[in-house]
Structures are given as structure tokens and as C-alpha cells.
Amino acid sequence: MTLPEQKQLWFEHYKTGAQQLEKAANIKGLVSAFNANIDAVVKLTGAEIKKLIQAVGADESDLMLEKHNSIKRPEDALRGLIKCFGNGIAEEWIIENEQTFLTLLELLGTEKLQMGGQGGIVANVAAVCGVNPVYVHAASLPKEQAGLFLNLPNLKSFTDDGKAMQVSLMERKSDIPLIHYIIEFDKDDRITVNGKKVTCPKANRFIATYDPLNLKLEIDPAFDRAMASGKFEYDYLILSGYQLLQEKLPNGKSGTERIDESVEKIKVWRKNAKEHILHFEVASTQDKIIRKKLVDVFGNFADSIGVNERELIDIMEVIDKPDLADSCNAHTHSVNLFSALVEAFAYMNVARIQLHMFGLYITIQRKGFKLKPLQNRNGMQTAALVAAAKASTGALNSAYVLLAAQHKKVSDVGISELNDLAAYIDAAYGRNELRETGIFYHKDFDVIAVPTIIIEKPVTLVGMGDTISSVSLIGASL
Secondary structure, eight states, X not given: OOHHHHHHHHHHHGGGHHHHHHHGGGOOOEEEESOOEEEEEEEOOHHHHHHHHHHHTOOHHHHTSXXXXXXXXXXXXXXXXXXXXXXXXXXXXEEOSHHHHHHHHHHHOOSEEEEESHHHXXXXXXXXXTOSOEEEOXXXXXXXXXXXXXXXXXXXXXXXXXXXXXXXXXXXXXXXXXXXXXXXXXXXXXXXXXXXXXXXXXXXXXXXXXXXXXGGTOOOHHHHHHHHTTOSOOSEEEEOOGXXXXXXXXXXXXXXXXXXXXXXXXXXXXXXXXXXXXXXXXXXXXXHHHHHHHHHHHHHHOSEEEEEHHHHHHHHHHTTOHHHHHHHHHSOSHHHHHHHHHHHHHHSOOSEEEEEETTEEEEEEETTOSSOHHHHHHHHHHHHHHHXXXXXXXOOOSGGGXXXXXXXXXXXXXXXXXXXXXXXXXHHTOOOOHHHHSEEEOSSEXXXXXXXXXXXXXXXXXXXXXXXXXXXXXXXXX
């Protein structure tokens, strides 16, 4: 089969996207918790980063060193930014004090504000896809935060007296705004630091976060009471926001304690709910103790887990697979990442794990999982369409935008990654039809792989992983 023939075949597969979005209205409900915040988005060129280095007066040799992955001074933010810029990767680092945050606020401004936090992004995406109702948690809900939720009646949160109310119309006047900086950069941009020329290999972003509430996984009591009451049905419970935790928290507690406390609450929520899927969305978690705890806890507690390339490599580091982590770092392609995904799947007791990598989505799931392989493929294709629409338009704020990329074909990169994976699985596991159907039925598990649409010059990449994981589930509806 030629490349044009294979791309046309996948174009035909992708035609299910519109039908799958129509079925989203049949979903009984979706819960998105825990993190919602305000993102201040800044797009910087290499030249502008250079100006920031000069404005801060940073030692350029120091900016090239591998140190702690946290922001104690403005220079640390620049060090993290240059690391992500030079490697084309996404990471999130915590701003540890208010003064550093205020300095960055002065340097970077707040020209573009948008919904931030996996929980908030998933809620907006699910609501615009037509899921009814969507219940979203927000640790802080001042007017600025409420205004970033879409003005949709199916998108709700809970008042103190336990009523479900349209969240964009709510306001907790005593709550503080929680602002995260999303610093984006473009592929092929260049910068010279300490005499070394650095070229960005892939468009991506660096996140600098100052968030005293989500930092300790603060849970809104009204939301907790409502979920524990058993009055509200849902088919999907999507959890996120744990990546901000550190083992030593400012209030004296430990991050691992907060994970355990949250799980005890969620157990009560689940006990009162009918059959549903609990999906845990992993994010870049710098504290290795927290990262290992999350892998161990949610590997046994969640039904489904979502990761990107970086997060999967990070998991390898804490499950004692350093050689595989190094291989994936050196050669970040579908074959190495699939090997890592198999290791993560074997280590954890989770029934389904999905990787969203550049050009390809891969899911491994147990035989007999609630969503059949073809359902998963349909959902992943729908997610790829919606993600491409988000990348090309910059916002998913109406149902009309969701299929903006449906005329586009899958990328050459995606087909190449798919074919390499299929060849590897041919040799390691047996003959498969991944190239043609995207589905491989192994005796022990099922593999679903979908080549994706790539937008060469994306308007934004913020929240892409959260969008992909949630729409993959929403779009898998029968």
C-alpha cells in the first residue's frame, strides 16, 4: 500500500468523528476534578527570551546547568524555559514564593487569559462536545475564574447548599485568582545562550505555576458533599491536578497524605455512583516521591490512565526502568515508547493506558475492557480531529469549531510512526493489521494505534493532552 493510499484509508476511518460527537449527548454525565485555574499565555521568540535573560541579569552559564526543577528565583524560570525550548518538550515547574511570582508578572504581563488546569479544560471540552451534564470542581471560583468556563447550561458546579448551578454564573467573592504562566515557543526558532546556539526541535511550552490552593490539592467542601450524596449520575470521572503536589507541603502536611485523603473521598463518590469509568490524567510531576505514589495508587485505583511522551518517560524513572527511560529520551519514537507503555501497563493494575505522542496515539487495554477496541479507535480519531481543531483555531468555544479539521488527512509523521510500530509488533508479537485498521488483538491485551493530524503552526498547544484523553473517552460512545 502506497503512502497516499494509506492516508486515504485513514481519512475514511476518520469520517466517524461527526457521528461520534453526536452520540456525546447520550453520555449520562461527566465529573472533572480537581484543578481549574487561570492561565496567562505568552508566546516568546528566541530573541524575546534573550531580552528576558538580559532584563533579569542572569548568568548565562548558570542557565544551562541541570539543577532543581522548581522556581525559587526568576533565573530558575529562564533555566526551565531554555531547557524546554532546546528539547522541544513540555514541563511544569512550581514558583515557590510570591516575590518571584510578582517579578515574573511584571516581566511577562497578563495580556491573554484563558482556562487553565486539566480539570477546567476537560470540563469545557466535554461541555462543548455536548455531554450533559458536566460537573466541574474549582478550588477557587472568583469572577475571573468563573468567566473562563464556557457559558453553557450543561456545565455546572455546586453551591454550598448542594444545588447544581451553571458554573459560569457562579462567584465566590472571597476566593483568590490562581494564575499559571504558559510560555509557548515555536519549532525551528533559535537562541544563543552562553555562546551555544540552541534550536527548538518542536513547538511546545513551559509552565511556571504559582498556585497556593491546587499546590496542596484543596478540595471544595460543597463539591465533595454533592458527589458523596449519590444524587448525581455520571459515566466518566476524570481526575487530574496531582502534579502540583510536593512531598513537603507549606502547611506541614505531606503530598502523599493528600493523595491518600483524596482517594478516600473519591471512594465514597464511586460507591454512590452507578457503573462508570475513572480516568486519571498524568501530568509532568517533578517530585519523584509524589510521582511514584501516583503510579502506585492510581495504577490500582483508576480504570484508565493518560500520558504523553514525557510523562511516560518519567514513569519509567520511578518503576526502575532507567535504561528504557534513557532510550526513550534519546530516541522518542513509537517503538521505544510502545515498549515503555507495555512496561507501565505491566507494572500497574490499570485496565487501559493511552499515550498521546507526536503524530500517533496508542492505547493498550485488557481483554474485555468496557470500551471495545473499535470504540477506542473511534474515540481516538474523534480526539485527533478535535485536538487539530483546537491547535488550528486556538479555542474550542462552540460546537461548530469541533470539526474544523475534518477535511485534513493524517500526517506523514503519523503514518511513519504507525508503520514502524506495526513492523515492531509483527516481529515481537505476531502479524497484525495496525497499518490498515489501527487494531491488534493480542491474546493478553488489545492495542489500538491512530495516526493523527498535525497542525504545522499551532495557535496554541495548551491543554492538548487533556483534550485528547477526555475526547478519546467521550468519542468512544456507542
